Every structure is written in structure tokens, then in C-alpha cells.
Amino acid sequence: xxxxxxxxxxxxxxxxxxxxxxxxxxxxxxxxxxxxxxxxxxxxxxxxxxxxxxxxxxxxxxxxxxxxxxxxxxxxxxxxxxxxxxxxxxxxxxxxxxxxxxxxxxxxxxxxxxxxxxxxxxxxxxxxxxxxxxxxxxxxxxxxxxxxxxxxxxxxxxxxxxxxxxxxxxxxxxxxxxxxxxxxxxxxxxxxxxxxxxxxxxxxxxxxxxxxxxxxxxxxxxxxxxxxxxxxxxxxxxxxxxxxxxxxxxxxxxxxxxxxxxxxxxxxxxxxxxxxxxxxxxxxxxxxxxxxxxxxxxxxxxxxxxxxxxxxxxxxxxxxxxxxxxxxxxxxxxxxxxxxxxxxxxxxxxxxxxxxxxxxxxxxxxxxxxxxxxxxxxxxxxxxxxxxxxxxxxxxxxxxxxxxxxxxxxxxxxxxxxxxxxxxxxxx
Numbered sequence: 229x230x231x232x233x234x235x236x237x238x239x240x241x242x243x244x245x246x247x248x249x250x251x252x253x254x255x256x257x258x259x260x261x262x263x264x265x266x267x268x269x270x271x272x273x274x275x276x277x278x279x280x281x282x283x284x285x286x287x288x289x290x291x292x293x294x295x296x297x298x299x300x301x302x303x304x305x306x307x308x309x310x311x312x313x314x315x316x317x318x319x320x321x322x323x324x325x326x327x328x329x330x331x332x333x334x335x336x337x338x339x340x341x342x343x344x345x346x347x348x349x350x351x352x353x354x355x356x357x358x359x360x361x362x363x364x365x366x367x368x369x370x371x372x373x374x375x376x377x378x379x380x381x382x383x384x385x386x387x388x389x390x391x392x393x394x395x396x397x398x399x400x401x402x403x404x405x406x407x408x409x410x411x412x413x414x415x416x417x418x419x420x421x422x423x424x425x426x427x428x429x430x431x432x433x434x435x436x437x438x439x440x441x442x443x444x445x446x447x448x449x450x451x452x453x454x455x456x457x458x459x460x461x462x463x464x465x466x467x468x469x470x471x472x473x474x475x476x477x478x479x480x481x482x483x484x485x486x487x488x489x490x491x492x493x494x495x496x497x498x499x500x501x502x503x504x505x506x507x508x509x510x511x512x513x514x515x516x517x518x519x520x521x522x523x524x525x526x527x528x529x530x531x532x533x534x535x536x537x538x539x540x541x542x543x544x545x546x547x548x549x550x551x552x553x554x555x556x557x558x559x560x561x562x563x564x565x566x567x568x569x570x571x572x573x574x575x576x577x578x579x580x581x582x583x584x585x586x587x588x589x590x591x592x593x594x595x596x597x598x599x600x601x602x603x604x605x606x607x608x609x610x611x612x613x614x615x616x617x618x619x620x621x622x623x624x625x626x627x628x629x630x631x632x633x634x635x636x637x638x639x640x641x642x643x644x645x646x647x648x649x650x651x652x653x654x655x656x
Contacts, residue, residue, distance in 0.1 A: 272296040273406045275381055282396025283388055284358075285319045291398070293332075295381060297367070300411035304371035305559020306422045307408060308364050308441070308469050309334070309341070309379060313348055316358040316386075325353045326390040330363045333382035337405075338373045342366040342439075351388065364469050366422065366439055369410065371558070378405040419443045419561055420467060421537045423553035431550075433476040440553060441470030442518070444537040446489060448565035454494070454529050458565065462487040462502065462521040464540075472514050475542075479511040479550050486546035487521040488538035494567040495528030499538055501546060515542070527567045536560040 276290045294312035301307045311332055328348035334341035342365045349361025369377050384398040425438045443465040452458040464487070466473055475483075488501045502523035509515055527533055537560055541549035 271299050271406055271408055273404060275400050275402045275404070277384055277398040277400045279384075279386070279396050279398035282386060283318055283320065283391065283394050284316050284386060284396045286317075291316070293381070293384065293398075293400075295379065295406045297379070297406060297408050300409045301367075301369045301377065302559035303369055303373045303410050304557065306366055306368045306556060308422075309367050309406075311346075311363045311365065311381075313361050313363070313386075315360045318351070318356040318358060318388075321354050321356045322351055322388065322390060323353060324390065326351050326388050328358060328361060329387045329389050329392060331385040332363070332365065333384075334365060334367075335380040335382060336367055337378040337380070338375070338410075339367050339369045339377040341379065345385075345387075345392075347389070366470075367408075369408075369559075373410050376410055377408045379408070380405045419445055420469075421555055421560060422470065423540060423555055425471075425473065425551055425553040427476055428549060428552045431476055431478065433474070435472065435474040436476065436551075438471035438473065440473045441467035442540075442553075443467055444561075446535050446537065446563045448533075448535060448563050450565075452527065452533070452565055452567045454527055454567055454569060457524045457526050458533070458567075460489060460500075460523045460525060460535060462489060462523055462537075464518040466516060466518065473516075473551075473553075474514050475509050475511050476550065477511055479509070479542075480544050481510075483509065483543050483550065485518060485521060486541040486543075486549070487523060488540070489523050489525075490536045490538045491525050491533055493527075493533045494531035496525050496533045500525045501538075503546070506542070530567050530569055532564050532566055535563040535565075 273295050275293050275295065277293050278290045279286050291314050293314070294310075296310045296312070298307050311330065313328070313330060316328075327350050329345045330348050331345040334343070346363035346365070348363050349359045351358050367377060367379060381400065381402075384400075386396040386398065387394060421442050421444045423440045423442055425436060425440050427433060427436050445463045447461040447463070449458045449460065483506050484503045485506055486501055486503050488499050490499055491497060500523050502521040504519035504521045506515070506519065508517075525533065525535075537555050539555050540553040542551040542553075543549035
């Protein structure tokens with residue numbers, strides 16, 4: 229018996245170690261397979277530039293500038309081109325902290341490229357060391373493009389924000405381009421929406437128009453029925469890759485965010501809008517946090533509803549907002565949910581049923597009853613004093629406590645028997 233137990237313990241330990249080893253091997257295999265795929269998720273290429281003049285010093289060494297972008301974009305969609313600048317050296321240390329201003333000329337075949345100077349790394353006061361940094365340009369794929377967008381970098385101009393009149397000019401002799409293929413991909417990313425934000429009221433603000441990147445996640449319902457409201461949660465996070473979202477002069481107190489989503493399928497409306505109150509936002513401040521918004525969609529038939537992010541408005545009214553942010557029409561991540569059978573009309577009211585009464589025949593008879601001696605006998609009551617009328621229950625058989633005591637005895641006997649058998653088994 230003891231040998232058998234030891235064997236069982238050994239089997240359990242061996243099985244546990246085997247399962248653990250299999251789990252480790254499985255996780256490692258997933259990591260080994262997933263790592264190359266993740267590395268290939270973006271298109272990246274390095275370009276050599278020769279720079280002269282301006283506040284920076286280079287000697288005779290060229291610098292390497294990296295360009296990276298998503299590996300695919302939908303036709304008509306947008307994506308962010310990241311320009312990676314290496315660490316640089318200033319000829320003279322600045323007397324106050326400042327930033328690098330980079331302006332890269334881009335030619336996009338199959339699309340259009342953003343233009344202008346972008347803010348790069350921060351330069352510390354009194355230091356000639358400039359850390360590496362990135363700037364971002366927005367590329368829009370032309371609607372109808374079927375193959376790829378080719379980005380060709382041109383002249384790069386560098387300067388300090390504190391002295392924009394003194395510039396460094398960098399040129400490249402590379403003839404290569406960075407290609408982004410046209411596919412069904414999600415533009416700037418699966419969830420990131422590139423919003424075009426303006427002031428529809430006609431106000432003037434140097435921060436507008438603005439290209440604001442917002443990561444939008446829609447959470448569809450787990451179940452939905454036809455002719456019933458389905459609640460969708462809209463959640464947005466403002467990204468640092470785009471322009472800031474600022475509250476312009478005259479931005480109203482108690483303003484709200486109005487989030488619109490687009491829907492199709494199962495008889496759902498084309499658009500639906502929900503609202504939520506903004507907190508901690510005043511005129512002239514930057515909007516950094518967006519509240520979650522509940523949007524309700526009412527499908528009318530069974531099927532599948534497809535959802536994508538729509539426009540955003542900020543203010544006290546969605547029809548006359550202080551800020552309007554327009555979403556692109558393509559390249560957006562789609563979310564779906566299934567609509568099952570629901571009520572198509574109110575339940576019918578049951579109709580009254582009319583029944584024709586059947587005629588009955590009445591017969592009359594006279595019956596003479598002679599009392600018997602037994603009916604005059606008085607029966608004594610056995611009702612307990614000051615208790616409920618139990619009838620003849622007490623005379624119907626054994627009391628219930630007899631069964632309880634008997635069951636208890638049987639359980640005790642079984643327990644004792646089990647102990648005896650166990651001891652015999654152990655003794656062998």
C-alpha cells in the first residue's frame with residue numbers, strides 16, 4: 229500500500245513537471261513566431277544627409293536620418309511618417325532652453341504630404357549636446373490609389389526655435405524611397421483616428437486648423453435585439469503625434485463632448501450621437517483628457533451592425549459647436565455586433581370569447597330523512613388545548629421523530645464500519 233502511494237506521488241509530480249515544460253515550450257514558440265511579425269509591422273529606411281552651415285557643427289561626417297511608417301494604408305486614408313533625427317552638436321551653447329526645428333521636404337507619389345517646420349528635441353541651456361528626437365508628418369493616400377504610396381525625402385533644414393533665422397541645410401544623394409502599400413489597413417493605426425479640427429464659428433486662433441490624433445475604441449454590446457436600443461461605449465485618448473487640442477478664446481463653461489459614430493447593417497441609423505460633460509477645461513487651456521461617451525443605436529432587423537468612428541464636436545450644442553473635428557471617411561477600424569430576433573410590434577390584445585349557455589333541466593323530488601341513533605352520538609374533539617385543529621393526524625401512524633432517530637443511528641453505524649475497514653486495510 230505504501231509503495232502504491234509513493235508511486236502515485238511520483239506520477240503526479242512527473243505529470244506536473246511535464247505540463248510545466250510543455251507550457252514553457254509553447255510560450256517560447258509563440259514568442260519566437262511573433263517577434264519577427266512585430267518587427268515587420270512598420271516600413272523603415274535610413275537616409276544619409278550631408279549638412280552645412282547654421283548653429284550645428286558636423287565636421288565632414290554625414291548624418292543618418294530615419295523614416296518610418298505603417299506597412300500599409302487604405303486608399304484615401306492617412307498615416308504618420310516619423311522622421312528620426314540623430315543626436316547633434318551645437319557650435320555655441322544656448323543661453324536659455326530651446327527646441328530643434330526641423331523642416332523636411334517630402335514628395336509623395338500616390339498621395340500628398342504635410343509640409344512645414346516641426347518641433348523636435350529639447351536643448352538644455354548652457355549645453356552643446358542635442359539629444360536625438362523625432363518629428364512627424366502626415367501623409368494622405370490618394371483616393372483610388374491601388375498599389376502604394378512612395379515617399380521621397382528631399383532637403384532637410386535644421387534650426388533652433390530661439391534663432392530661426394540661422395539655419396543648417398542638409399541634402400541627400402540617395403535615390404531610394406519609402407514605400408507604403410495600399411491595403412485594407414487602418415491608416416494611422418487600428419484605433420488612431422486623424423481628426424481635422426476647425427472653429428466653425430469663424431473665430432481666429434493660431435492653433436487652428438489642427439490635425440489631432442485620437443485613439444478611439446468602440447465597445448459594442450455583447451447582445452442586441454431588433455427594435456431595441458443597443459448601447460455602444462466611445463472612448464478616446466488624445467495622442468502626442470498630432471497637434472494639440474486647445475480650447476479657443478470664448479470656449480463656453482460647462483461645455484460637452486458630442487461623439488458621433490457611423491453605423492450600417494441590420495436597419496441601424498447611419499449616424500448616432502452621444503454626449504458627456506468635459507471637466508477641467510477653460511478657454512485658452514489644452515484639452516488633454518476626453519470623457520467616455522455612451523451612444524445608443526437602434527437596429528430594426530436581425531443581422532450584423534458595423535460601427536466606425538465619426539465626427540466630434542465640443543461646446544454646449546452639437547449643432548453650433550465651438551470646435552468641430554471631422555473624421556476621415558476611410559481607413560478606420562470597424563467594429564461589429566450581432567442583432568438577434570426582437571419584438572416587431574406590440575403583443576396583440578386577447579379578444580373576449582362569447583359562449584352560448586346550454587339549457588339545463590331542473591327536476592324536483594321530495595326526500596324524507598329519518599334520523600338514526602348514530603347521528604345523535606356526540607364525537608369528542610381531540611384538538612390540543614390552545615392549539616390548532618390537527619384533525620386525525622396524531623392517529624395516522626408513527627411520529628416523525630422515529631424516522632429521524634433511525635436515520636441518525638444508520639449514519640453512525642456506517643461511520644464506525646468505515647473506520648474498521650480502513651484500519652484493516654492499513655494493517656494489510
